[in-house]
Amino acid sequence: MSVRLSTRQVGDVTVVDVSGRITLGEGSSSLRETIRELLAKGHRKILLNLADVSYIDSSGIGELVSGYTSVTNAGGQLKLVNLTKRVNDLLQITKLYTIFDIYDNEITAIRSFGT
Amino acid sequence: MAEETARETYRIDRSLESRLESADAAEELAVSVAREAGLDEDEQHRFGMAVRETVINAVVHGNRYNARKKVYLSILATKDRLTVTVTDEGEGFRPESLPNPVAEENILQQSGRGIFLIRAFVDEFHVRRAPQKGAEVTLVKYVRRP
Numbered sequence: 001m002s003v004r005l006s007t008r009q010v011g012d013v014t015v016v017d018v019s020g021r022i023t024l025g026e027g028s029s030s031l032r033e034t035i036r037e038l039l040a041k042g043h044r045k046i047l048l049n050l051a052d053v054s055y056i057d058s059s060g061i062g063e064l065v066s067g068y069t070s071v072t073n074a075g076g077q078l079k080l081v082n083l084t085k086r087v088n089d090l091l092q093i094t095k096l097y098t099i100f101d102i103y104d105n106e107i108t109a110i111r112s113f114g115t
Numbered sequence: 116m117a118e119e120t121a122r123e124t125y126r127i128d129r130s131l132e133s134r135l136e137s138a139d140a141a142e143e144l145a146v147s148v149a150r151e152a153g154l155d156e157d158e159q160h161r162f163g164m165a166v167r168e169t170v171i172n173a174v175v176h177g178n179r180y181n182a183r184k185k186v187y188l189s190i191l192a193t194k195d196r197l198t199v200t201v202t203d204e205g206e207g208f209r210p211e212s213l214p215n216p217v218a219e220e221n222i223l224q225q226s227g228r229g230i231f232l233i234r235a236f237v238d239e240f241h242v243r244r245a246p247q248k249g250a251e252v253t254l255v256k257y258v259r260r261p
Binding site for chain 2: 024058063065
């Protein structure tokens with residue numbers, strides 16, 4: 001199954017529910033496009049919910065980094081919530097755990113953005 | 116029982132098209148070999164991902180999606196190890212020349228993590244110039260049976 005993305009608004013935070021595979025090709029470009037569109041519409045507080053991401057490869061990790069950089073450069077914040085063990089492992093191995101703001105549950109993640 | 120013994124050592128060879136879909140097929144094959152070797156699910160996943168990333172490198176950076184070039188995949192399963200060889204028809208590469216993706220100055224780079232992850236997921240990683248042309252990458256995963 002390739003990646004599926006849907007967005008919802010919780011207060012001023014935009015939650016992007018990501019499911020499926022974030023891999024080289026369609027999976028990674030869809031995520032990039034979604035973040036680009038959100039920024040273009042003025043969204044600056046973006047939370048990626050990765051609970052249903054079954055697989056991510058090095059290209060997918062690159063897209064998460066690219067998203068983080070784009071949002072940060074636009075003066076916003078991009079955070080991650082509900083990482084699966086495998087995604088968590090990859091972020092540990094690549095030391096990106098030290099870069100991303102990562103949460104175990106959505107309520108805490110949303111509160112962390114502040115008002 | 117005799118059949119199981121005979122199955123302990125076997126080799127699979129595939130000639131793959133220079134397309135991203137080849138990485139899916141290679142990964143699927145690698146995971147099934149890892150499963151048959153008795154690796155646990157996490158190890159199957161890591162081995163499959165290492166093979167996937169290696170084939171992607173061969174397709175994207177080696178053969179540059181050239182439809183006239185092939186990627187050759189070989190998996191040798193023996194009692195104590197799985198040995199994968201991926202050969203492309205590109206210009207070859209030197210892994211020591213690749214930047215370290217976890218260095219502070221590279222951590223926010225969008226790409227450059229493939230080889231790093233492959234090394235993390237297998238026990239041995241070797242690259243040499245293929246006898247004809249291109250890169251020959253060998254991955255070895257030790258099989259530790261209970």
